[in-house]
Amino acid sequence: MTKPRPDRSRVSGPLASFADGYCAHLVAQGYSPRSAQFHLQLLAQLSGWMQAEGLDVAGLVPGAVERFWAERRRRGDVSRITQGRLRPLLGYLDGLGMLLAAGDVAPTELDRLVEQFCGYLVEERGLVAGSVRLYAGVARRFLTERSEPLADDLACLSGADVNAFVLRESRRVRPRTAETVVCALRALLRFLHVHGWIATPLATGVPSVPQRREDLPRGLPPGQVTRLLASCDRTTKIGCRDYAILMLLARLGLRSGEVAALQLDDVDWRAGEVVIRGKRSRLDRLPLPGDVGEALADYLWRARPRGFGRTVFLRSLAPVDGLSGDGVSEVVVRACGRAGIAPARAHRLRHTIATEMLWHGAGLAEIGQVLRHESLEVTAVYAKVDRSALSRLALAWPGGDA
Known part of the structure; x- marks a missing residue:
């Protein structure tokens, strides 16, 4: 199998000296020769653009990356050159300490607010990293729509603003994802209210996403x-x-x-x-x-x-x-x-x-324990249960948790 080779004659600009090392890094990360060659060509294109813009390696901040990507879009190269394609190169340069640390770039008011929200999700809500990332993405989209200065705009936030955002998001994503958007938005609004950004507790007014749920979630047929x-x-x-x-x-x-x-x-x-x-x-x-x-x-x-x-x-x-x-x-x-x-x-x-388990006569308590459900309500979707059944289930789980 032919190994990728950076052609120094075709790499000019501030990234030329990193081509050999980046090539070795791509091979070590398991990239095929064809994929590695593509990423080396991308390095050459980015380096040439940086040279034309008068940028050194330290100037490769998020705004510069966005400008490079925007220029490629204008040239009709959207399908192959996106910010995601640049992630391996930026990660490599960052690992070498060549890029400015996040703390060296002054965070905006929105950045600081999202960071505080993430801390709240971890410390107060106990969410795991994946959920925090999802919620933070929703929060950033919602807050990006607000006007500057952010504090003044949030002080005037209304239920109509919240409903409009939920409506736009529900049209853009799948129903299951829309449920996540609603949960994240409620968490954000609780955070904003508790920390004094908004005076009205708007979280309770966030509309729910209509659900079409069967009495029994569908498993795969036997076999x-x-x-x-x-x-x-x-x-x-x-x-x-x-x-x-x-x-x-x-x-x-x-x-x-x-x-x-x-x-x-x-x-x-x-x-x-x-x-x-x-x-x-x-x-x-x-x-x-x-x-x-x-x-x-x-x-x-x-x-x-x-x-x-x-x-x-x-x-x-x-x-x-x-x-x-x-x-x-x-x-x-x-x-x-x-x-x-x-x-x-x-x-x-x-x-x-x-x-x-239901077909073989297992009770809801046993199912909830096997699936490690956090609450009785989650297990209840597997059957139509009345209040007496829920009471019997609660007795099987001291403290109300699985």
């Missing part, structure tokens, strides 16, 4: 989980990884984010247990079934790349880093395609466990 597992070619590295992921989802009922968060140190092979990092920083120690442990050990021994951190499941494409929760769900979607069944995401396997 389809077996077909999903059988679709994995375990003679390949990707097949070993995907099979281990599907086993964790199908046998333990884990959420996609919990599978993605799994670390090598979370598996206690001697005790036959695994630590699961759940919602709101919750940690649960679960028994590791023998067949799941075998699938996991097979992946770790034969298929997982060495030297890429402590996250158990890694991306198959460069850059080789931890698989995301969405990536875990994509594993399920691809397995459905191979098995010839309707597309489903990771949470359908969790629903499958619950519905199979």
Whole structure:
């Protein structure tokens, strides 16, 4: 396989001296020669633009990156050159200490407010990093629409402003994502009220997103989980990884984010247990079934790349880093395609466990404990329950938590 080579004659400007090192970095990160060559060409284009703009490496601040991207858009190169494509290069330069630290760029009032909101989500609400990022993105979109100075505009914030934002977002995203937007906006408005940015508690007036929920969440029909597992070619590295992921989802009922968060140190092979990092920083120690442990050990021994951190499941494409929760769900979607069944995401396997337990006569308390639900209301979606049933369920869970 031909290795990528930076052509110094074609790289001019302030980034020319970094071309060789960046090339080696791309190879070490698992990029194919073709992908690495693309990123080297992007380095050359960015470096030439910086030279024309009179910028040195330290001048490669977010605003400059945005200008470079905007120019490429004007030239019709939107599909191939975006800010996301620049992320590996910027990460490499930042790792060398060549870019200005975030603290060296004066934060705006909006930046400071979003940072305070993130701190509130972690310290007061106990949200995990992934949820904080989602909520922060919603907060930034909402606050970006406000006028300067931000404090004066927020002081005049009304319910109509909030409703208009929810309406725009609900038209832009899927219903499930719109639910997240509403939750994030309510959290932001509570934060703003508690900290004196707004005088009126607007969080209670945020409209809910209409939901079409069946009495019983849909699991996969009998036999389809077996077909999903059988679709994995375990003679390949990707097949070993995907099979281990599907086993964790199908046998333990884990959420996609919990599978993605799994670390090598979370598996206690001697005790036959695994630590699961759940919602709101919750940690649960679960028994590791023998067949799941075998699938996991097979992946770790034969298929997982060495030297890429402590996250158990890694991306198959460069850059080789931890698989995301969405990536875990994509594993399920691809397995459905191979098995010839309707597309489903990771949470359908969790629903499958619950519905199979119901079919075999399990009670709601048992289902809630297996799925590690935080509240009784969550488990109640798996059946029509009256007040007496909820009362019996509450007795099984002292303190009201699973």
